[in-house]
Amino acid sequence: KAGVTQTPRYLIKTRGQQVTLSCSPISGHRSVSWYQQTPGQGLQFLFEYFSETQRNKGNFPGRFSGRQFSNSRSEMNVSTLELGDSALYLCASSLETTKWRGRMNTEAFFGQGTRLTVV
Amino acid sequence: DQQVKQNSPSLSVQEGRISILNCDYTNSMFDYFLWYKKYPAEGPTFLISISSIKDKNEDGRFTVFLNKSAKHLSLHIVPSQPGDSAVYFCAANFYDKVIFGPGTSLSVIP
Numbered sequence: 001k002a003g004v005t006q007t008p009r010y011l012i013k014t015r016g017q018q019v020t021l022s023c024s025p026i027s028g029h030r031s032v033s034w035y036q037q038t039p040g041q042g043l044q045f046l047f048e049y050f051s052e053t054q055r056n057k058g059n060f061p062g063r064f065s066g067r068q069f070s071n072s073r074s075e076m077n078v079s080t081l082e083l084g085d086s087a088l089y090l091c092a093s094s095l096e097t098t099k100w101r102g103r104m105n106t107e108a109f110f111g112q113g114t115r116l117t118v119v
Numbered sequence: 120d121q122q123v124k125q126n127s128p129s130l131s132v133q134e135g136r137i138s139i140l141n142c143d144y145t146n147s148m149f150d151y152f153l154w155y156k157k158y159p160a161e162g163p164t165f166l167i168s169i170s171s172i173k174d175k176n177e178d179g180r181f182t183v184f185l186n187k188s189a190k191h192l193s194l195h196i197v198p199s200q201p202g203d204s205a206v207y208f209c210a211a212n213f214y215d216k217v218i219f220g221p222g223t224s225l226s227v228i229p
Contacts (some may be wrong), residue, residue, distance in 0.1 A: 004162070035219070042125075042221030043163070043208060056216060090162055107153065108217070110162030 002027065004093050004111035012117045014074060021114045023052040025093030026046050029057075032074040033108065037088040046089075049074055081118045088113045122146050123211050125220040134229050138196040142209030142220055145190065149211035149218075154183060154194050157206045157222070166207075167194070199227045 005024040013019050025032050033056075034046040045058035049068035066076045072093075077084055092108035124143045132138045142152075150171040155163035161202040169176040169192065176183050182195045184212045194205055204227045 033217075043219035045218065092162075107165050107168070110155075110164065112160065112162050 004091060006089075006091050006111035006114050008088065008114060010115045010117075012041050012119060013081050014119055015081055015083060017036075017081050018077065019081060019116060021076045021078075021089055021091075023076070023091030023093075023111060024072045025074070025091075026095070026109055029093035029095050029109070030072055032068055032072060033092045034074070035090045035091055035092065036060075037113070038086075043090065046076065060078075061098045064091050078116075083118050086116060086118045088115050121221070122149075123139050123209055123218045123220040125207075125209055127221045127223050128221070129224040129226070131226045131228060132199045134201055134227055135198045137198075138194075138199045138203065138225055138227065140194040140196075140207050140209075140223050140225065142192045142193075142194075143190060144211045144218075146211070146218075147190065147215065148213045151212040152183070152185060152192050153210040153212065153217075154181075155208040155210060156203075157208065163208055196225075199225075201227045201229050 004026055007022045031050045033048040035043040037043050046060055046064055047054055047066050048056040052068045063079045068074045090110050090113045092110045094108045122145050153168040154166040156166045157163040167178050167181050167183050169185050174185050180196055185192045206222045206224045208222045211218050
């Protein structure tokens with residue numbers, strides 16, 4: 001069973017440009033979440049998509065956006081890049097099941113991430 | 120305001136000894152907690168979890184303890200092995216939200 005695939009693995013962009021990152025979740029997983037990892041900040045939640053709809057959103061500016069397609073693949077876009085956007089961007093997929101008091105299974109499977117460097 | 124805190128950015132432990140990683144949370148609505156391990160150049164991988172109806176969950180060398188009144192959980196690794204050297208993230212779940220802590224970098228010294 002293939003894992004979560006993120007492309008590209010590495011990316012270098014200049015300030016002011018825009019970038020699109022891609023994430024293919026595990027087959028059958030409908031929930032895709034995006035995280036930004038920077039030293040000292042840990043994993044900062046960006047947003048989550050479920051069945052093509054954004055279900056949750058973190059505290060990031062509107063320059064960060066995403067979408068999910070009918071096959072559950074997701075893309076994340078960052079416009080007008082800033083130096084501070086340099087980070088590892090991780091995508092996680094999860095299989096949503098109703099279990100244990102009707103709550104969702106929250107175990108997430110992460111991709112290897114896309115290392116974005118803004119110069 | 121960080122809802123999930125891991126106040127130790129790093130920890131060094133001798134091989135064979137116990138590693139204790141701590142995590143504190145502020146939101147009493149969290150009712151499910153997870154630990155993830157992350158090696159460099161890899162995505163985090165799920166390690167162990169605990170629901171709020173329990174105070175302990177064990178899986179091999181890994182045990183997670185939950186103290187709800189203190190809003191504190193800890194991950195114990197016994198015995199620690201060099202391969203355990205990684206960044207450990209604590210995560211707390213409430214309904215459909217998962218909040219991660221900043222991580223603790225564990226180094227196990229041979």
